[in-house]
Amino acid sequence: xxQGEEDPQALSIQEGENATMNCSYKTxxxxxxxxxxxxGRGLVHLILIxxxxxxxxxxxxxxxxxxxxxxxxxxxxxxxxxxxASYFCAESGGSNYKLTFGKGTLLTxxx
Amino acid sequence: NAGVMQNPRHLVRRRxxxxxxxxxxxxxxxxxYWYRQLPxxxxxxxxxxxKENIIDESGMPKERFSAEFPKExxxxxxxxxxxxxxxxxxxxxxxxxxxxxxxxxxxxxxxLTVV
Numbered sequence: 001x002x003q004g005e006e007d008p009q010a011l012s013i014q015e016g017e018n019a020t021m022n023c024s025y026k027t028x029x030x031x032x033x034x035x036x037x038x039x040g041r042g043l044v045h046l047i048l049i050x051x052x053x054x055x056x057x058x059x060x061x062x063x064x065x066x067x068x069x070x071x072x073x074x075x076x077x078x079x080x081x082x083x084x085a086s087y088f089c090a091e092s093g094g095s096n097y098k099l100t101f102g103k104g105t106l107l108t109x110x111x
Numbered sequence: 112n113a114g115v116m117q118n119p120r121h122l123v124r125r126r127x128x129x130x131x132x133x134x135x136x137x138x139x140x141x142x143x144y145w146y147r148q149l150p151x152x153x154x155x156x157x158x159x160x161x162k163e164n165i166i167d168e169s170g171m172p173k174e175r176f177s178a179e180f181p182k183e184x185x186x187x188x189x190x191x192x193x194x195x196x197x198x199x200x201x202x203x204x205x206x207x208x209x210x211x212x213x214x215x216x217x218x219x220x221x222x223l224t225v226v
Contacts, residue, residue: 035217041219042202042217042219045216090154099215101153101155103153
């Protein structure tokens with residue numbers, strides 16, 4: 001499978017519910033980053049978690065990292081319609097600069 | 112502090128023409144990266160540049176594509192003799208000098224359409 005692969009590919013929830021997206025990767029990483037992309041727009045950096053960290057919070061976002069399973073998850077709590085977007089994980093491997101992106105999870109939050 | 116600026120936002124070219132995409136990094140950032148995003152896909156790394164140097168171009172197609180980041184002015188991604196398959200969104204990112212785990216800031220992208 002492709003590195004930095006997100007799961008599920010698409011997720012539809014109701015406003016107020018929590019959304020969880022998962023990401024798997026193959027090689028050793030320096031860090032893993034999550035980005036959001038609104039339709040037809042650029043990428044917005046959400047959060048970076050280092051390889052020696054297990055969990056990180058930023059507002060309504062919670063990211064976990066399990067290096068033994070080579071996986072990460074992004075949890076968005078109390079979702080809003082404005083959270084509708086594609087979410088990508090990107091891993092930074094040994095190069096420390098080259099980000100490898102997955103295909104993303106398309107999140108739809110219905111009002 | 113303005114973000115990463117890319118222009119044009121949209122570019123239409125006929126097959127065989129040249130496309131020039133520009134990227135001005137954030138102030139204080141000396142590292143620039145170009146990524147390409149095909150429809151329904153994630154971003155794919157193309158090239159990493161510092162001022163007047165190409166550090167890693169392992170993601171660049173071998174022919175027709177080139178990139179530069181001159182001492183003065185924006186970084187340029189140049190695509191010669193464009194073909195339909197070059198239609199994509201091209202994103203530029205910049206970062207300060209790398210010191211461990213560094214976040215990259217992305218521009219809004221240039222959407223190239225080859226007709």
